Amino acid sequence: MQKIIEKIRLNRIELSVTMLSFLTALWIGVFLNLAFLRKIYELTPYSGFKSGLFVAATACVLIALYHLIFQFLNWKWTIKVVGVLLLVIGGFSAYFVSSLGVLISPEQVQNMMQTDVAEATDLMSLRIVIWAVLMVALPVILLCWVKIKPEKASALLLKKVINIFASAAIIAGLLFVFYVDYAAIFRENRSIKGMISPQNAIASTFSYFHKKAPKKNLPVMVYGADAHMDAPKSTSELPKLMVLVVGETARAESFSLNGYAKNTNPELSKQADLVNFKQVSSCGTATAVSVPCMFSGMPRKQYDENVASQREGLLDIAQRAGYKVTWINNNSGCKGVCNRVEQYQIPVEIQKKWCADGECKDGVLNDALAAYIAHIPKDDRQPRLIVLHQMGSHGPAYYKRPLEQYQTFKPSCDTNAIQGCSREQLINVYDNTIVYTDHVLNQVIELLKKQTNYRTGFWYVSDHGESTGESGMYLHGAPYAMAPSQQTHVPMMMWFSPAWKNAAPAQINCLKSVTNQNLSHDNLFPSLLKLLDVNSKTIDENYNILHQCAA
Known part of the structure; x- marks a missing residue:
């Protein structure tokens, strides 16, 4: 030797x-x-x-x-x-x-x-x-x-x-x-x-x-110090409870609600009062950009990451106006936007049901939301904004996302080496994640239907889309100027309880009238605050969806 x-x-x-x-x-x-x-x-x-x-x-x-x-x-x-x-x-x-x-x-x-x-x-x-x-x-x-x-x-x-x-x-x-x-x-x-x-x-x-790179130990700039809620019309008016679901890596073109040939929305398509917006673009092509941007109050073209990281955002303003704001997470974090609001710790028994090997199915959000609402005191009159952050369709291990019974389309790409799968397998496994998201979102709506102490509302929008081999591109994160529509065209939808609709029928009719208009993440900040009856000088009415009907 x-x-x-x-x-x-x-x-x-x-x-x-x-x-x-x-x-x-x-x-x-x-x-x-x-x-x-x-x-x-x-x-x-x-x-x-x-x-x-x-x-x-x-x-x-x-x-x-x-x-x-x-x-x-x-x-x-x-x-x-x-x-x-x-x-x-x-x-x-x-x-x-x-x-x-x-x-x-x-x-x-x-x-x-x-x-x-x-x-x-x-x-x-x-x-x-x-x-x-x-x-x-x-x-x-x-x-x-x-x-x-x-x-x-x-x-x-x-x-x-x-x-x-x-x-x-x-x-x-x-x-x-x-x-x-x-x-x-x-x-x-x-x-x-x-x-x-x-x-x-x-x-x-x-x-x-x-x-x-985030700057450390910098003071947070106050934003929307004047935020306040409009006075209720009567003392008998129910408080509002809005659930905002931030989706992950879902693209609009894969939703049958938007005309996709495969039935990826078997449950939501049966929700008669669903308001589905078909032309919505994201602020970025990655979570690290889109999530801070959509909560910042800055339009995409004027978005400054350094300002957003050092300044209060939508959740802070809603909290200052009187809302109890809670973030429930099933993703890699809130990218700083929830740092100053309640971050709900999902009970251990719920985690045991849904989580394994460091990951949880999105069903954990449904159970966590139900547990959270169940523990609200019956005499509590504080309005609430709850944000659910999905794992959604995060790749490349798409096969890990849905439960087995929602893996509708076969054959599917059951590996994270997605480049080696056929086009049919890859599209099928991605579509299965949309089918499961459809179920999770429908469960949120069904839970909100049961709440009698609140006027309940639901808003879902994905942070960005996903490429699945189109033009040789996979995943997401492409520079926005050259990003394909698969990464920037995102699904967005709303639902409101009868109590909410009866109190504000003009709002709902307004939203239904603009479902085919070009919208974006820019509309989230002002429109959500207005739906929550929050007023502030930070609201730019040019991006407020409701302002388009009021004009």
Whole structure:
């Protein structure tokens, strides 16, 4: 055995710093960027041989660019450290780009920073393990195994100068030759830079910590200090109880209520008084953006994450006006919007019924809501706003979301390696999550129907949608400017009890009259507060749905 080890040591390949830098640049520029090069091929204005030449030129630019950078970073004592870091970062970012069509952006880094163990575990699969072995571990082992060839400092410096000029000349020359084509492609498709590994992960991480990372120990800015409730019309008027369900990863086009061919809403479709809005767009394409945005009071185009994270929002204003506000969670958190209101701890016996391996079915929300309402004193007259945060259709482990009896469509993709499933299997398993959401929402309405001490209302809206392979994209989180409708077109619906409708028939008729109008998360903040009879200067009537009818 000792002789074998010594033989292996003797047969180690010896390479100069310059050659090892070039080979590393070649691996990163080509093999870790195949998805980017394929995208360039799709966008190229050429065909045939010229298109191949354009893609080859693009690969040469990437190789030369990384080789140029390595001339400054790679020395005998640093080359392996730098190489290992870039191979690991680039290898895993390339997996998500090539396998899931995910563009690495500061928003995706934000999602990663705010995820929990259960969500992270859902991304693990045999496919990513194989990728990690072949595309990450193997190159890293080879890099570490190679022996660095000794050379004089003067000779190394001379080589570096030559390589710097050569790499710069290649980059400048190719960009000059194809300038018009590159300018057109990147001007119209700015976000594809999120496909270039590993710069996508590195640049996005720096951008996240510079612009998006939450600032600690900052005072919360008061917002809506003037908030108050309108006086009741009579002392016999029942208080309001509104349940707002924040959905997760549900897209409008998969709801049969919106015209989808498959019956994904078998229960809600029987609710005669349901008010379903068909044209609603989200504030973002990921929970970390959409949830704070929709509660912030800022329209999407003016939304500022730093302001939202440091300022009170919708729930604070409702609470100041006199509502008892409660958040009941079955997701990875409320992204800061519920920090100053009651966060209901789901009883242990309910968790035992619905939860396993760190995850709970959304039925836990129905039981938790029922338990919460049951413990409200009979003589309690305080109005209430209760928010339920679903697990919904969160991927890629869609098969984990519904109970077995709601897995209506077969065959389904019963794995989190969704890229390996057929189109039919993937759509079926996603649609099954919508069928289960339909049941959960219907159960909320049925519970509210039984409440006699309140005027009850129900509002459901998803935080964002989901891609299931359309145009090679999976999951969500695409930059909004290029996000497909599957990620931004979300379902939204309301329901009101007879007591609520009898007290405010004009409101309900107004809502029914705008179900086909273009609406968005921008409408949530002012419209919900108005439905709750809350007044404040923070309410922008331009986004208040009810104002459209009052005008």
